[in-house]
Amino acid sequence: MKIAVLVKEVPDAAVEKRIDPSTGRLDRAGEKNLNPYDQNAIEAAVQLKEGGAVPVEEIVAITMGPEGAERALHKAVSLGADRSVQLTDDAVAGSDVVATGYALAKLIERESPDLVLLGQQSDDGESYAIGAVVGEFLGFPALTQVSKFDVSGSTITAERQAEYGYDTVEVDLPAVISVSDAINEPRYPSLKAIMGAKKKPLEKVTIADAGIEADKVGAAGSKIECGNFTEPPKKAAGEIIEDEDTAATVEKIVAWLDERKLI
Amino acid sequence: MGGILVYALTNEGAINKNSLGAVSAAAKAAGELGTEAHAVVVGNVGDDVAGSLGSYGATKVFRAKDASEGLAAPAVDALAKLFADNDYDYAVFGGGLLGFEIGAGLAARVGAGITAEVTGLKVDGGKLVGQRPILGDSLISESNYKGKGVLIGRTNAFEATQSGSAVAVEDITVETSEQASKVRLVTRGEQRGADVNIEDANVLIAGGRGLGAAENFQLAEDLASAFGDGAAVGATRAVVDAGWFPYAGQIGQTGKTVAPKLYVAAGISGAIQHKVGMQGSENIIAINKDSNAPIFEFSDLGIVGDVQKVLPALTEAVKAKKGS
Ligand SMILES: Cc1cc2nc3c(=O)[nH]c(=O)nc-3n(C[C@H](O)[C@H](O)[C@H](O)COP(=O)(O)OP(=O)(O)OC[C@H]3O[C@@H](n4cnc5c(N)ncnc54)[C@H](O)[C@@H]3O)c2cc1C
Numbered sequence: 001m002k003i004a005v006l007v008k009e010v011p012d013a014a015v016e017k018r019i020d021p022s023t024g025r026l027d028r029a030g031e032k033n034l035n036p037y038d039q040n041a042i043e044a045a046v047q048l049k050e051g052g053a054v055p056v057e058e059i060v061a062i063t064m065g066p067e068g069a070e071r072a073l074h075k076a077v078s079l080g081a082d083r084s085v086q087l088t089d090d091a092v093a094g095s096d097v098v099a100t101g102y103a104l105a106k107l108i109e110r111e112s113p114d115l116v117l118l119g120q121q122s123d124d125g126e127s128y129a130i131g132a133v134v135g136e137f138l139g140f141p142a143l144t145q146v147s148k149f150d151v152s153g154s155t156i157t158a159e160r161q162a163e164y165g166y167d168t169v170e171v172d173l174p175a176v177i178s179v180s181d182a183i184n185e186p187r188y189p190s191l192k193a194i195m196g197a198k199k200k201p202l203e204k205v206t207i208a209d210a211g212i213e214a215d216k217v218g219a220a221g222s223k224i225e226c227g228n229f230t231e232p233p234k235k236a237a238g239e240i241i242e243d244e245d246t247a248a249t250v251e252k253i254v255a256w257l258d259e260r261k262l263i
Numbered sequence: 264m265g266g267i268l269v270y271a272l273t274n275e276g277a278i279n280k281n282s283l284g285a286v287s288a289a290a291k292a293a294g295e296l297g298t299e300a301h302a303v304v305v306g307n308v309g310d311d312v313a314g315s316l317g318s319y320g321a322t323k324v325f326r327a328k329d330a331s332e333g334l335a336a337p338a339v340d341a342l343a344k345l346f347a348d349n350d351y352d353y354a355v356f357g358g359g360l361l362g363f364e365i366g367a368g369l370a371a372r373v374g375a376g377i378t379a380e381v382t383g384l385k386v387d388g389g390k391l392v393g394q395r396p397i398l399g400d401s402l403i404s405e406s407n408y409k410g411k412g413v414l415i416g417r418t419n420a421f422e423a424t425q426s427g428s429a430v431a432v433e434d435i436t437v438e439t440s441e442q443a444s445k446v447r448l449v450t451r452g453e454q455r456g457a458d459v460n461i462e463d464a465n466v467l468i469a470g471g472r473g474l475g476a477a478e479n480f481q482l483a484e485d486l487a488s489a490f491g492d493g494a495a496v497g498a499t500r501a502v503v504d505a506g507w508f509p510y511a512g513q514i515g516q517t518g519k520t521v522a523p524k525l526y527v528a529a530g531i532s533g534a535i536q537h538k539v540g541m542q543g544s545e546n547i548i549a550i551n552k553d554s555n556a557p558i559f560e561f562s563d564l565g566i567v568g569d570v571q572k573v574l575p576a577l578t579e580a581v582k583a584k585k586g587s
């Protein structure tokens with residue numbers, strides 16, 4: 001079996017994310033990192049490979065992102081992907097969810113994987129949508145928020161929590177599975193894996209290489225324009241207590257509760 | 264021409280509350296746009312139930328009887344067919360898990376723009392605009408659609424309001440897509456773990472991954488006992504999925520919505536999907552060792568500290584206070 005894992009570079013969790021007023025897009029100037037939720041997808045692929053229930057020949061990490069986004073691919077490789085593919089092209093800048101999903105589907109088609117894995121959400125756009133969009137463009141069944149899955153022959157049995165409890169769903173391969181953050185504990189890469197990551201094959205492609213139609217991607221090919229950013233009404237900041245002396249802390253909590261007749 | 268189509272999620276013959284909210288909001292927006300809001304249900308939903316969507320403002324209700332309820336792909340087929348037949352401009356979803364999947368699939372199929380986590384529908388210049396909080400709810404962004412738009416609501420963002428009366432249900436026949444033929448629902452809505460009641464509690468002690476281990480839920484149980492009658496323990500999805508706590512006690516997007524007098528969040532980061540289920544609580548106390556945790560942004564009292572230390576001490580202090 002061949003697995004493709006979709007990964008995205010996002011602003012590091014420690015960076016205060018902001019919209020660049022001149023472009024109306026996310027300011028991507030600061031420190032960046034592999035989307036944390038994508039680590040769950042890579043870990044799921046690696047566990048499948050190590051588990052041996054099905055032979056996994058190859059894990060390919062795929063991203064669409066500007067120069068520099070190869071760092072996310074290096075990290076993906078250090079976590080267990082065998083090689084990686086990066087779509088870098090000015091034409092895709094500013095793509096919305098549907099345009100991004102279309103471009104990713106084209107990159108996936110070049111690889112013909114049996115299974116496409118991705119994270120439950122990106123830490124910046126948070127659309128929770130790419131998995132279903134990619135599945136639709138590929139004509140593959142797609143499931144999101146999967147917290148457990150098993151592969152048997154050409155069938156995947158997956159579990160996920162939906163609005164009425166846990167659902168168990170079966171899909172035929174090839175399929176798209178977006179995993180929830182509860183599916184596993186991603187491992188830390190070894191120093192050796194980090195050092196070796198840059199030596200693994202990384203293929204850079206343009207939209208022409210992938211057969212992506214220019215008018216379906218980028219800001220021009222997108223079906224949505226986001227703007228008119230406003231600040232929501234702020235709830236008055238709560239009181240904060242740093243717990244240095246726990247006895248004193250709980251005394252303050254009890255007084256606070258007492259004042260509000262909650263005790 | 265135009266118009267808004269709303270997907271109504273059902274389970275065991277009842278319509279999801281968030282879908283009723285979506286129909287209500289769409290009907291209101293349709294009125295402002297000078298068009299109509301229609302609704303669609305998937306599966307063998309009764310005439311009365313499906314028709315009752317009219318009472319929330321839908322002027323037509325469609326039913327794809329033969330399609331499997333509880334899966335996204337057959338619903339995408341049904342909505343795409345209705346889009347082709349009736350040329351809707353917009354689709355609106357109440358959110359949840361299936362709403363996201365169906366909305367995303369539909370947007371790709373019909374070439375629409377998509378906005379997730381919508382908290383407001385606005386009509387501007389004869390068009391529907393989706394308002395959505397972004398970047399940890401620090402900003403509201405407005406989505407303008409160049410053509411068709413798919414708007415997926417945030418859980419509990421839209422209130423169900425009655426307007427209008429029940430309508431007749433129109434059955435539709437839908438061709439199954441390749442994707443839909445490759446997915447099968449094995450079981451739906453399995454309740455894992457004991458049946459705990461959190462919706463009637465005055466005081467809720469909710470535990471998250473920060474409790475560290477399943478057995479540490481005892482710390483939350485002890486604090487609840489100290490508060491006495493009317494206090495219960497709840498949890499986040501992370502710990503329910505990990506098997507630390509029963510699903511019936513989960514608070515949030517795919518769990519319960521609660522609004523107790525006092526909500527104590529112990530070792531909970533405050534993810535949006537958790538927040539939507541508890542932000543109506545009257546008083547919120549958060550205990551988290553990370554001073555940057557999002558939960559502190561919407562709590563009334565924040566304790567930056569270790570739950571292992573603070574919870575047991577608080578339990579003793581509450582007991583002492585109650586005994587005095
Ligand atoms: C603040 C903000 C708000 C936005 N709002 C909207 C909006 O309302 N509508 C809209 O259409 N677009 C929106 N966008 C643009 C959108 O984020 C991008 O199109 C993005 O590339 C895909 O969406 P996502 O990251 O939200 O995906 P999600 O669906 O949240 O991501 C799920 C998974 O998809 C994979 N993935 C996502 N992007 C890539 C990529 N470039 N390469 C490889 N894998 C990837 C990852 O595995 C990820 O875990 C917004 C962007 C930002 C920063």
Ligand SMILES: Cc1cc2nc3c(=O)[nH]c(=O)nc-3n(C[C@H](O)[C@H](O)[C@H](O)COP(=O)(O)OP(=O)(O)OC[C@H]3O[C@@H](n4cnc5c(N)ncnc54)[C@H](O)[C@@H]3O)c2cc1C
Nearest residue numbers: 471472473499500515516517518530531532536537552570
């Ligand atoms: C479609 C969808 C639906 C979802 N539905 C739900 C839902 O219904 N309910 C829900 O809750 N989530 C839901 N989620 C998941 C949600 O996004 C978060 O992943 C989840 O709420 C996180 O749970 P947590 O706060 O327990 O864990 P984490 O986010 O891991 O947070 C743990 C926190 O504990 C703190 N901590 C660690 N150790 C200690 C200590 N010793 N003392 C004090 N603090 C400590 C950490 O600083 C951290 O802030 C959903 C997600 C999606 C995408």
